Amino acid sequence: MPQLEQVEFFISQLFWLGVFFVILFSVLTYITLPKIRAFLNQRDDFVKSHISKQDELIKKAESIIENYEAKLKEAKNQASEIINDAKDKALQESETLIKATEEKIQQEIRQTEERVTKEKDLAISELNVQLKDSATNFISKVTKIEKGNITI
């Protein structure tokens, strides 16, 4: 096996291995890998900055939506308030109208009652007079009979 027989080349192999490994290691460490890393970082930064921009835009859109929703809610509240007010007003108006009408009716009832009692009184007094008259008439006739002969 040449690997174990060619002992005279061991030092040469070790030497060149050391040389090339050190060259490869140093160039990779100080030139190549930093370049690759910088390239990857640049790209990552670019992508990250775009992602953060996107996040900002999303936040903006969300705030706009929130604003819109708040305004919509406000408008709805206002609308329901207006409706309630209108309902209350209408209710009040109809109540006052009903009350006024009831009062009017009551008044008319009272007036009519007054008139009726008045007429009643008048009629009674007239009747009284008539009764008195007829009574006196009757009495005078009776007394005439007592005094003299009956002339009927």
Added chain:
Amino acid sequence: MAKGESPLKQFEIQPIIDINLFGLDISFTNSALWMTVTTAFILIFFTAPFLKSKKTNSVSDLYPSRMQVAAELGFSFINSLLNDTVGKEGKKYFSLVFTLFMFILFGNLFGMIPYSFTFTSHIIVTLALAMGVFIFVTVLGFVKHGVKFFSFFVIPGLPIYMLPLLIPIEIISYLSRPISLSVRLFANMLAGHTLLKVFAGFVSALGVFGILPLVFIIALTGLEILIAFLQAYVFAILTCLYINDALHLH
């Protein structure tokens, strides 16, 4: 493959340029050549797409090019691997795990090219990588926890009379980590390539019926590519787990 050639011949190291430094033979070999190819490929593959820096002004500037996507895939793969095993503290060790994984992965994959050389099929290379990881992790454990690092070998909640038996077992299992780590990678590469070569020998030996081992080789090549990835992954994930052990002990 010439007749009588060993299937292990592909693992032979051939010097390309003889170099001698302070009496040490550090010849540039075919192994070193493929390490060069691997290193250069990884550096170009991962660096080139990101050299042109453009400002991101619009969404269309964000679209990565195809090469950037491919490189990014490797990056995020190791990133998630470290995140899953070590967690947030793992970021510090990212470049180590990344280098290990890519070096082994592309070393394995380039080894699949015919007439190429797989440097990860050499025990000395994988052992060096594994020892590097082992020493790094041990030093990391001592730096993080000091002497308390030795409590790693004591399993909590065990009766005291079991400790004399279990502490040596724990220590041995800890010390055998670099061996298992290196032998796993080395043996997988060695076995796969040897098997391919053996069956490739059957193709010419069987004549017309050589189509059967040829079909087998094609399927096996697919499997070997999977193993090339899998072994790199195993090496990387075990490194992550060792780092996690060093950071959190139990």
